[in-house]
Amino acid sequence: MSNERLQILISAVNKDPEELIGNMNLDCDAVIVNQLIGEDHDADKSGERQDYIQEFKDYKARVICRAEKGVGLSRNTALQNADHELIQFGDDDIVYDDGYVQKVIAEFDKHPEADILLFNVKAQEGRETYWNTDFARVNWRNYGRYPAYAICARRQKLIDTGVRYSLLFGGGAPYMNGEDSLFLHDALKAGLAIYRTPVAIGKERKGESTWFKGYKDEKFFFDRGVLYHFLYGKMAMILGFRFLFKNKNEMCKELGLMHCYKLLCSGVRHGRKL
Structure with a gap:
């Protein structure tokens, strides 16, 4: 059933939004920023770049098509177009568990002191950076391990502080990964209260990294x-x-x-x- 509390903000590249929604097992309203890159998305195909609403189940996804690169730009565009109380950042290679929406909402209701919650999402083998085993405050010593798809937040808090993703780091940007750590760094600096939670909401599908080419690089x-x-x-x-x-x-x-x-x-x- 549609609700106006949780909205997922998805950064995607050259995806079919309808297929993506099914692959990710989405169960809430969404904003999907689909960056159309490459010869297959020539500027002459203007129809591919018109924003539209994709309905699925009892929900709606606002699909925003852009001929631009950069994951930070994508996430900021999604946040700018969000309008729900709670938002979560998502990537196109995450599969969410059944019932994840209720888990996210319940955890925010249980912890009104939290502006941002970092949930467990199981990464593919070899790419693990964290796994929360308790509920605790995140501080300057331990904020740097979390990917974007772990992050859920009270939308208005982010809007009020002006915290946004850097355009310098991440896929499609001049410099490699680190945009998620910098986002949480800026959130802490802005005074937002960040907590980790052991609640798990999904897993990462197997696939090659779009930026990491090995330590010979x-x-x-x-x-x-x-x-x-x-x-x-x-x-x-x-x-x-x-x-x-x-x-x-x-x-x-x-x-x-x-x-x-x-x-x-x-x-x-x-x-x-x-």
Whole structure:
């Protein structure tokens, strides 16, 4: 049954919205920003870029078609077009559990102190960054592990603070991933109350990463330095070295610890100029 409380904001690239809705097992209203990229989406096909309403079950999805790139831009467009009390960010490779809507709403009702809740979504093997085992406040020490699809929020709180996604990081942007960490960084800085919850709402489908090409890629370390500048300021190089040293056996096996660190520092210095 349609409700005006929860709305999912989905960033997609070259997808059939009707098929996407079924694949994701959506069970609430949605805003789908579909970025049409490539020769198959030539500007002459203007009809493909007209926004429209897709009805499904008892719900409605506002489909926004754009000939532009960048996941941050996509998420901001979706947020700008949202109008429900609660929103959750979603990606086109997530499959939601039956009953996830009731779980999300119930958790917000149970915790009125929370402006943002970070839910469990099971990542595909090898790409896990977090799994919540308790309900607790998220702070400056532990905010950096969460992907966008974990994030649900009280929409008006985000609107009032002006917190938005960076256009510099993520798929289709100049620099690699990190946009989700930066979003939560800015939310904390704005004074929003962020909590993690052990409630699980879905899983990630298997597929190749659109940005990660392995640790032989020097751009990975350079871009990490750019991100660390925005996250940590004057502490960026120190915390960058700690990050690399901690993960040196996996990340620095190909290029060597010091070479990776030099690349990261170059990224930090570049970030200061942006």
